[in-house]
Amino acid sequence: MHGDSGFLRGEKAQSDSFLLMDEQSIFLPGIRFNAIALQAVKSKFASYFVGYKQDQYIIIEHPINHGVPMRLEEGTVWIIYFVNNGFIYEFTTKVIGTAKSPMHLAFLSHPESIDRTDLRFEKRYPVEIEAKFYLGLDEIGPEKWLAGTIRDISLAGCQLTTETSLSPDTVIHLSMVLPHLGDIGGMTAVVKNSAETQDRFLIGLSFFDFGTEDYGKWSDYITRLNAVSLRV
Secondary structure, three states, rough: OOOOOOOOOOOEEEEEEEOOHHHOOOOOOOEEEEEEOOOOOEEEEEEEEEEEEEEOEEEEEEOEEEEEEEEOOOEEEEEEEEOOOOOEEEEEEEEEEEEEEOOOEEEOOOOOOOOEEEEEOOOOOEEEEEEEEOOOOOOOOOOHHHHHHHHEEOOOOOEEEEEOOOOOOOEEEEEEOOOOOOOEEEEEEEEEEEEOOOEEEEEEEEEEOOOOOOHHHHHHHHHHHHHHHOOO
16 A cells, blocks of 8 residues: 555554456446545545456546546546445556547556555454544535534445435535644535434435545544454
8 A cells, every 4th residue: 555545554444465367347427436646635626436457447437627628648647546346446557548528538558567555354443533524526615514423434435413414325525623634625425325313314324535645544443442342
């Protein structure tokens, strides 16, 4: 793994690196991923896989910024993160081309290998952390903050209780203050499941923002919990 990602600080998950043998099960159209620029740390985008050509390139939806296709310079190097079937995948790639018709697309170089972290054996930790969130993919700012409480956390996500009903596949931005580590400004997550309990809803969330500074704090907090053996 790359040093900035913070996935495997402590012994929270099992990881391996492998050559791409079954691309059909990895680069599935519609899977959302995050990308962070290797040259410019603060530059990032989120998009979706469209397809691939075996051993040659990956096709993605051209990322949109404020309603305008984001400028992607050919040759720029990006680190890609995404979750699929219980694994976090990470690989390095570069932009090799773009297209405007019939739709805005970008083409990424075929990775030589992928780092893969198995989340099936991760630990979950009971906590009680007040949080707030807003709906949607818009990173400019929320129209309305909603309140919730985080009840347990893991490397890949958390359980949130809230008075707001959220449907599976809803995307939210989650903000909180972690003890001893400070503010987390807005981690992007998707609702995986939802259950009603008395007058509240128990929401299972899975993160998108692997590799960000906020996710690094989240990973550090789990490392601290691991040190005091608070496994559920």
